[in-house]
Amino acid sequence: MAKKKETKKDILESPEALQEKFEAAENWIEEHSRLLLGIGAVVVLAVAGFFGYKYYLNNRDDEAQRQMFQAVYYFESDSLDLALNGDGNNLGFVDIADEYGNTNAGNLANFYAGAAYLKQGKYQLARLYLEDFKANDLLVQARAYSLIGDTYMEEENYEQAVNYYRKAASYKPNKYYTPTYLMKEALACEKLNDTAGAKKAYQTIIDNYWESAEFQNARKFIARLNGNS
Structure with missing residues (x-):
């Protein structure tokens, strides 16, 4: 340990020792210059690639949003075939989701396509697109879960319907849609015939969402179940 301290002190106090260290460092850099340049180039390329890809995605998202405008208009006008498949000049939700799937607008096209197929009674197709939709917002992700529940409800697959409605209700609960x-x-x-499960859901509305439109029905329906039990 003492030897190590002495060596360090000698280097700090001796100009000759310092010169030797600098020369050794210069020699190492000269010998490995290609490696260092390569590492620097990789870092520069990685940074440039990241910002370049981000710029590319932003442009793609802008394109997808422009395409979405007409499709959303058709959807809101209940022209579902045009909304899904386009009109020859503008893409529909199906192509937008396919071609721009890695953008925010392309992701949202999955939601709209699923909702449109649900309206058309094409429940498996509806689920295919709704399950591809992913968001972390307050409202739309829960809405997607609920629509998947609707597809199962229409098919009388009540167990799966319960699963997805429960998923929707537990996703970022709020007073607007959770009830x-x-x-x-x-x-x-x-x-x-899951009376306990039904009572629990009704009671949650009564306890937590007394200002909601569902409050009175929840009270009425739970009273009916209590009267039958």
């Missing part, structure tokens, strides 16, 4: 999902969950539970 609706809980009501759907309760009604699907009743279809399964």
Whole structure:
């Protein structure tokens, strides 16, 4: 340990020793200059690639949003075939989701396509697109879960309907939509003769969402179940 300290002190106090260290460092850099340049180039390329890809995605998202404008108009006008498949000049949700799937607008096209197929009664196709939709927002992801529940409800697959309504109700609960999902969950539970599950969903509305439009129905329906038990 003492030897190590002495060596360090000698280097700091001796100009000759310092010169030797600098020369050794210069020699190492000269010998490995290609390696260092290569590492620097890789770092520069990685940074440039990241920002270049981000710029590319932003441009692609702008393109997808422009295409979405007409498709959304058709969807809201209930022209579902045009909304899904386009009109010859503008893409529909199906092609937007396929061609721009890595953009925000392309992701949203999955949601719209699923909702449109649900309206058309094409439940498997609806699920295919709704399951591809991913978001971390307050409202739309839960809405997608609820729509998947609707597809199963229409097919009388009440167990899966309950699963997705429950998923919707538990996703970022809020006073605007959660009571609706809980009501759907309760009604699907009743279809399964799951009285306990239905009561629990109704009671959650009564306890937590007394200002909602579903509050009075929840009280009425739970009273009916209590009277039958």
